[in-house]
Amino acid sequence: MKVLVHIDDAEQWRDALAERLPEAEVITSSAPAAQRREADYLAVWKPPEGLLREPAALKGIVNLGAGVDALLNNPGLPEGVPIVKLRDAGMAELIGDYVRYGILHFQRDFDRYRRQQHAREWREHALVEKSNWPVGVLGLGAIGAKVAAMVAADGFPVHGWSRSPKSLAGITCHHGDAGLDDLLERVKSLVLLLPDTPATRQIIDARALARLPEGASLINPGRGTLIDEAALLTALGPGDDPASVGRLRGAILDAFPEEPLPEASPLWAHPRVWITPHMAGPTPLGEALDQVAAALRAFEAGEAQETVDPDAGY
Ligand code: GLV
Numbered sequence: 001m002k003v004l005v006h007i008d009d010a011e012q013w014r015d016a017l018a019e020r021l022p023e024a025e026v027i028t029s030s031a032p033a034a035q036r037r038e039a040d041y042l043a044v045w046k047p048p049e050g051l052l053r054e055p056a057a058l059k060g061i062v063n064l065g066a067g068v069d070a071l072l073n074n075p076g077l078p079e080g081v082p083i084v085k086l087r088d089a090g091m092a093e094l095i096g097d098y099v100r101y102g103i104l105h106f107q108r109d110f111d112r113y114r115r116q117q118h119a120r121e122w123r124e125h126a127l128v129e130k131s132n133w134p135v136g137v138l139g140l141g142a143i144g145a146k147v148a149a150m151v152a153a154d155g156f157p158v159h160g161w162s163r164s165p166k167s168l169a170g171i172t173c174h175h176g177d178a179g180l181d182d183l184l185e186r187v188k189s190l191v192l193l194l195p196d197t198p199a200t201r202q203i204i205d206a207r208a209l210a211r212l213p214e215g216a217s218l219i220n221p222g223r224g225t226l227i228d229e230a231a232l233l234t235a236l237g238p239g240d241d242p243a244s245v246g247r248l249r250g251a252i253l254d255a256f257p258e259e260p261l262p263e264a265s266p267l268w269a270h271p272r273v274w275i276t277p278h279m280a281g282p283t284p285l286g287e288a289l290d291q292v293a294a295a296l297r298a299f300e301a302g303e304a305q306e307t308v309d310p311d312a313g314y
Contacts, residue, residue, distance in 0.1 A: 001021075001023070001024045001025070001040045001041060001296065001300055002024070002025045002026075002027065002035075002038050002039050002040050002041070003017065003021070003024050003025070003026045003027070003039065003040070003041045003042075003043055003296060004027050004028070004029060004031070004036055004039035004041070004042050004043070004044075004051075004055070005017060005026060005027070005028050005029070005042075005043045005044070006028065006029040006042070006043075006044040006045065006047045006048075006051055007043075007044065007045040007046075007064050008045075010028040010029065010030070011028060012285070013028075013043070013064070013285070013289070014026045014027065014028050016285060016289050017043065017289055017292060017293065020289055020290070020292075020293040021293050021296060021297070024296065027039070029047070029048075029051055033054070036051070036054045036055065037054055037055060037056050038055070038056070039054070039055040039058065040055070040057070040058070040059045040060075041058070041059060041060050041061070041062065041296055041299060042055065042058065042060075042061045042062070043061075043062040043064055043292050043296070044061065044062070044063065044064060044071070045063070045064040045065050046070045046071075047071075047074065047076075048076075049074055049075055049076035050076060051076070052074060052076035052077055052078060053076045053078070058078055058081050059081070059299055060081060060082050060083070060084065060295075060296070060299040061081055061082070061083045061084070062083075062084050062085075062086075062292050062295050062296065063083055063084070063085040063086065063308070064086065064283065064288065064292070065085070065086060065283060066085060066086050066087070066088070066089075066091055066141075066142070066143055066281070067085075067195055067196060067223060067314075068083060068085050068195070068308050068313070068314060069195065069196035069197070069223065069225075069313065071083065072308075072310055072313060082299070082307045082308075083307055083308040083310070084295040084298075084299075084305060084306070084307055084308070085308055085314075086283065086288050086291055086292075087141075087142040087291065087306075088142040088143060088146060088287075089283060089284065089287045089288040089291050090283070090284035090286070090287040090288070091143060091281035091282070091283055091284070092142060092143040092146035092147060092281070093146065093150070094280065094281045094282065094284075095143055095147055095193070095221050095280045095281040096146060096147040096150035096151070097150075098219075098221050098254065098276075098280040098281070099147050099150075099151060099191050099219055099221060099280075100150065100151060100154060102189070102191075102217075102219035102252040103133070103135055103151065103154075103156065103189045103191075103217075103219070105217075105250075105252065105274075106188070106189060106217040106249060106250060107128060107130065107133045107188070107189070108127075109125045111249070111250050111272065112125060115240065115271075128188075130154065130155040130156050131155065131156075131157065133156055133157075133188045133189065134156070134157045134158070134159060134186050134187045134188055135151050135156045135157070135158050135159070135187055135188070135189045135190075135191060136158075136159045136160075136161065136183045136184065136186070136187035136189070136190045136191065137151070137158060137159070137160045137161070137171075137191045137193060138160075138161045138180075138183075138190070138191065138192050138193060138194050138203070138222075138226075139161070139162065139192065139193035139194035139195070139222065140160045140161070140162040140166050140168065140171075140173070141162075141193070141195070141314065143193050143281070144160065144162075144193035144194075145160070145166075145168055145171075147191065147193060148160045148168065148171045149168070149169075149170065149171070151191075152170045152171060153170075157172070158170070158171050158172065159171070159172045159173075159174060159183045159186060159187060160172070160173050160174065161173075161174045161175065161179060161180055161183050162175050163175060163176065163199065164176075180203075180208070181211055184208055184211035184212050185211050185212075185213070186213075187212065187213070187216060188213065188215070188216055188217065189216065189217045189218075189219060190204075190212060190216060190217070190218050190219070191219045191220075191221070192204065192218070192219070192220040192221070192222040192223070192226050192227070193221065193222045194222055194223070194226055195222075195223070195313055195314035196222075196223040196225045196226065196313070197312065197313030197314060198313065199313070200223075200225075200226055200313075201225050201226070202225070202226070202227065202228040203226055204218070204226055204227045204228065204231070204232070205228040205231050206228065206231035206234065206235070209231055209232065209234075209235040209247070209248060210235075210247070212235075212247065212248065213247075214247045215247070215249045216247070216248060216249065217248070217249045217250050217251065217252075218232070218248060218250075218251040218252070218253075219251075219252045220251070220252070220253045220254060220255055221254040221255065221280035221281060222255055223255050224253075224255045224256035224257040224258075224259070225257050229257070229267070232248070232251065233266060233267075233270070234246065235247055235248040236248045236250070236251065236270060236272055236273070239271060240271040240272065245272070248272075249272065250272040250273065250274070251272070251273050251274070252273075252274040252276070253267065253273060253274070253275055253276070254275075254276045254277075254278055254279065254280040255278055255280075256278075259277075259278055260277065261275065261277075
């Protein structure tokens, strides 16, 4: 089989994949066009439109990330070619750490102490116990479920939400529209780990934000499209003095509808927004490559494997 790899650091991925799959010929997108045309499989992250159209007889695609939104929205994506995506692959634990940091940031008042530091103000806030700090996790796929379990293991009550019913040990699971409203009303920190699909776009709108308790916080290591940004800014309120603080205490954001986040975005300068450059869950090469190799072998052997449902968007 011939596999074409496209991602930043493609040479490193190519060499490591070739080691795992000695039966395959692995090339990168900088190989000559004649070779690219012969590729049986693509292993790609955010490929250019033209590259997806090049192979003459493509048998399968492996998405080198967990979210398939960029691939499914690519106009060059050939119809009917099965897609396999990475599932967790070591990303979930890294995202879990990001989320735990975010929750503690608010639960232990680091945001308030930072502001007080600027004013040289020595004043301790009463501790809100973890048991009184319910956390909501929207999205209970491979990543959301693991992150929810990590947060629960830390001692926070965790509410999880998915579109269809799920049951996870130690997590209070909600589903459907009514379940979402129910969850939003309870949580002090809300974590977004849903895929970007037509059904989830701007799921966090003015209505959803208004349901959160006063002083709730938002942590988004998922997708920027999940949030209505204008509604978020309104919920935060314009500034940092008590008179201009809205119902939302703060937001830690790792993903944005347009990345890099445009320089003109008002989020950059907001005093209660923390911005990170889509770094919450980098893909550790090792586990990811094991999954890629297994997926390619399964394709070649015609074995059943879990593929992406393009209509559902994940
Ligand atoms: C990263 O955002 C991914 O979807 O893997």
